[in-house]
Amino acid sequence: MENNFLSLKNLSKSYDGEVVLDNISLDIKKGEFLTLLGPSGCGKTTTLRLIGGFEYSDGGQIIFDGRDISNLPPNKRKVNTVFQKYALFPHLNVYDNVAFGLRLKKMDEKAIKKKVDKMLELVNMPTFKNRSVTSLSGGQQQRVAIARALVNEPEILLLDEPLGALDYKLRKGMQTELINIQWELGITFIFVTHDQEEALSMSDRIAVMNNGKIEQLGKPIDIYNEPINSFVADFIGESNISDGIFNYDYSVSFKNTTFKCVDKGFKPGAEVKVVIRPEDVEIKNEPGESTIEGVVENVIFKGVYYEILINVGGEIWKAKSTIAPSEDSTVYITVLPDNIHVMRK
Numbered sequence: 001m002e003n004n005f006l007s008l009k010n011l012s013k014s015y016d017g018e019v020v021l022d023n024i025s026l027d028i029k030k031g032e033f034l035t036l037l038g039p040s041g042c043g044k045t046t047t048l049r050l051i052g053g054f055e056y057s058d059g060g061q062i063i064f065d066g067r068d069i070s071n072l073p074p075n076k077r078k079v080n081t082v083f084q085k086y087a088l089f090p091h092l093n094v095y096d097n098v099a100f101g102l103r104l105k106k107m108d109e110k111a112i113k114k115k116v117d118k119m120l121e122l123v124n125m126p127t128f129k130n131r132s133v134t135s136l137s138g139g140q141q142q143r144v145a146i147a148r149a150l151v152n153e154p155e156i157l158l159l160d161e162p163l164g165a166l167d168y169k170l171r172k173g174m175q176t177e178l179i180n181i182q183w184e185l186g187i188t189f190i191f192v193t194h195d196q197e198e199a200l201s202m203s204d205r206i207a208v209m210n211n212g213k214i215e216q217l218g219k220p221i222d223i224y225n226e227p228i229n230s231f232v233a234d235f236i237g238e239s240n241i242s243d244g245i246f247n248y249d250y251s252v253s254f255k256n257t258t259f260k261c262v263d264k265g266f267k268p269g270a271e272v273k274v275v276i277r278p279e280d281v282e283i284k285n286e287p288g289e290s291t292i293e294g295v296v297e298n299v300i301f302k303g304v305y306y307e308i309l310i311n312v313g314g315e316i317w318k319a320k321s322t323i324a325p326s327e328d329s330t331v332y333i334t335v336l337p338d339n340i341h342v343m344r345k
Contacts, residue, residue: 005030005188006051006156011060013046020046022212023060028190029204033182035191037199038209039235044192047209048158051190052081065155080154084161086145088133094120095129098148119147122181139170143177150185157182159191163198175202196236200224208232229343233275240281240317244274244342252342255292255313259335263342273343280339281319283308284332291332299324 006028013021021043028034036044049055051062053074062070069077088097098119102112120126123143128136133144142162149157159178163171179202182189193199199206200220208215208223208231216228227233230241244254249264254274266272284291294310294317306324310317310331317333325331 005065007061007063008047008051009061009063011047011050011062012058013043013050013055014058019212021050021057024212024214025060026207026214026217028188031186031188032204033179033189033191033202035193035199035203035206036209037193037196037206037235039194042209043212044194044209045160048081048160048190048192051156052079052158053077054081078155079158080149080152080156081158081160082142082145082149082162084164086141086162088141088144088148090132090134092133093129094125094131094133094136094144097133097144098151101148101152115151116147119151122150122184123147123177137170138166139174142166142174146178146181150181150187154187156188156190159189161192161194163193163195171198178202200236208235210235226341227275227343230273230275233273233341233343238278238318240276240278240315242274242276242315243345244272246270246272246342250337252340257290257292259290259340260337261340261342262337263340266342266344271345273345275341275343276317276335276339278307278318278320280335281310281317281321282334282336283310283319283321283323283325284334285325287332288334291334294331294333296325296327296329296331299327 008024008026010023010025011021012023036047038044046055050057053072057070061068095116098116099112102115120129123146125143133141163174166174175198203220205218206220206223207217210231216223216232223232224236227236233239233241242254244252246252246266247258248268250261252259252261252274292312294312296308297311298309300307305320305322308319308321308325310319
């Protein structure tokens with residue numbers, strides 16, 4: 001897999017004096033599924049628009065396959081975009097929507113038919129070619145938008161929250177469809193979402209963004225298990241985050257209790273943050289070695305597990321368990337060393 005297929009180098013962008021992108025750099029590999037993940041206003045859509053050529057940066061470069069494309073217009077870039085609002089042409093049927101870009105290129109109609117038919121097969125809509133796009137469901141319209149973008153054979157496909165308008169079940173189905181399409185075509189996908197679960201389940205790598213910066217870049221499992229700071233830990237899934245003291249390698253104390261951990265390299269006595277995922281909280285009825293006392297405040301049935309809120313020394317911790325303790329009962333929390341993550345404060 002080729003490195004530096006697309007490189008963003010020190011990109012900055014401001015609107016009316018407000019910094020939206022703050023000197024970000026990012027290398028994207030050929031054929032990978034990269035997700036830009038973050039809350040609203042973090043800069044992820046602006047990054048996508050700069051790559052697509054819909055906006056120009058205030059500083060920095062966009063290098064595509066060794067060439068600086070920072071100042072090229074969108075039609076000169078080998079990039080296509082699928083937006084959340086699919087921007088289909090309501091007066092054209094499905095076939096003509098998909099064929100539109102090819103006709104702009106003055107391509108032969110026979111060649112257009114071959115390409116359009118292939119794309120409609122790919123998105124599982126070969127029997128819809130004569131249908132009006134206004135008669136289609138949201139999921140069907142999205143498939144048409146994807147086919148229209150892919151028929152031009154872009155080397156990079158940009159997807160700006162394309163699943164945001166779909167209901168939960170359809171959204172799940174389309175996640176699988178997109179992964180299969182990307183795998184089959186081998187095109188680089190750059191996907192924007194604020195949905196953590198979506199990012200974790202679809203991506204080769206995730207760039208977590210906040211306030212115009214990339215907080216962490218890595219594989220989904222690494223970002224989930226080894227968040228670099230409190231923002232990432234809290235944004236990627238749910239976390240219990242407490243202040244702690246790093247005693248020495250493989251030992252940390254928090255909530256007046258000492259625990260074994262797998263972290264090392266911190267200065268002895270250093271103040272740290274300790275991150276524990278709700279699913280890693282073990283609840284016991286009796287105190288023991290390395291247990292923290294708490295009082296159950298709320299128990300919520302979630303279908304396959306109970307979500308349990310526990311008051312731990314004034315902090316509310318969240319646990320997930322298939323066994324529900326009684327509300328107002330005293331419980332004792334413990335955590336295995338592998339499930340304790342220590343971060344710099």
